[in-house]
Amino acid sequence: LALETALRKAIENEEFVLDYQPKAHLNSGRIAGLEALLRWHRPGHGMVAPNEFISVLEETGMIVQVGSWVVAEACRQIGLWLRSPVGPIQVSVNVSGRQFAEGDLDGDIIKGLARHGIPADLLDLELTETSLMANTERTTDILHRLKQHGVQISIDDFGTGYSSLAYLRRFPIDKLKIDIAFIRDVTTNPDDAAIVLAIISMAHSLKLDVIAEGVETAAQLNYLRRHHCDQIQGFYFSRPLPADQVAEMLLQDQ
Numbered sequence: 001l002a003l004e005t006a007l008r009k010a011i012e013n014e015e016f017v018l019d020y021q022p023k024a025h026l027n028s029g030r031i032a033g034l035e036a037l038l039r040w041h042r043p044g045h046g047m048v049a050p051n052e053f054i055s056v057l058e059e060t061g062m063i064v065q066v067g068s069w070v071v072a073e074a075c076r077q078i079g080l081w082l083r084s085p086v087g088p089i090q091v092s093v094n095v096s097g098r099q100f101a102e103g104d105l106d107g108d109i110i111k112g113l114a115r116h117g118i119p120a121d122l123l124d125l126e127l128t129e130t131s132l133m134a135n136t137e138r139t140t141d142i143l144h145r146l147k148q149h150g151v152q153i154s155i156d157d158f159g160t161g162y163s164s165l166a167y168l169r170r171f172p173i174d175k176l177k178i179d180i181a182f183i184r185d186v187t188t189n190p191d192d193a194a195i196v197l198a199i200i201s202m203a204h205s206l207k208l209d210v211i212a213e214g215v216e217t218a219a220q221l222n223y224l225r226r227h228h229c230d231q232i233q234g235f236y237f238s239r240p241l242p243a244d245q246v247a248e249m250l251l252q253d254q
């Protein structure tokens, strides 16, 4: 309850910030985009990671309001970078199932893009299989509307959610993110390797891009490159960074 009260104040006092984790193209090694990750600068506690508070935001419904802020803040940052030497860079935001059911996700996004003069394909939404299953009719409408604008759509934590593969046809998806659980032992565990290869193959057959998350070693990276995974994300390439540090990386990558 103390946490819930503190989170309500955090919204009012604007104590949230976004860090950005780079994603890399496996063929060129260049930065492909960034994932925006929520952090809470809680007074007296330092920087708090989302695994300590996301569940409270979800359960109380506060994630709808915070999720709106995340979209607005990501759009503001994309616009700032766009009109700076950094230039155009795609940013992915994580979207919770409750943002489809409640709130005005498509309105928030279309307003954010317009306000900051951003091409829609610089925004990518990371959705979990479970969040897609929760609300199919309304979710389908919202995603098709956003897709028509040019917003990109990725499936996060692919392979671990409660889902049927039928949603790969129903929803206008651009990219699959292979869950870290399959990447961790991909070079040593034949079952994990089989799953990863099947996901890469299926993604490419469906003309989707595929990214591996949680890449921590050169061995994992080399394995994924050899098997034609498109992109990687993980501590091996970069940790999530504050906006100013990520901007330096982007400038050096040019």
Ligand code: G
Binding pocket: 036, 037, 038, 049, 050, 051, 054, 063, 067, 070, 093, 094, 095, 096, 240
């Ligand atoms: O950054 P970190 O690895 O601690 O994130 C932990 C979890 O919190 C991840 O599952 C991530 O998807 C989730 N998360 C991070 N930022 C956001 C956000 O802005 N919105 C939602 N809904 N989830 C987020």
Ligand code: G
Binding pocket: 021, 037, 094, 126, 156, 157, 180, 213, 214, 215, 216, 233, 234, 235, 236, 240
């Ligand atoms: O569920 P989602 O994919 O949105 O979660 C992203 C989270 O994964 C971020 O909080 C980020 O800190 C974490 N993460 C990113 N790269 C790595 C990695 O290489 N190893 C581990 N263990 N976690 C990672």
Ligand code: MN
Binding pocket: 035, 094, 126, 156
């Ligand atoms: Mn994610």
Ligand code: NA
Binding pocket: 156, 157, 177, 179, 180, 213
């Ligand atoms: Na993930």
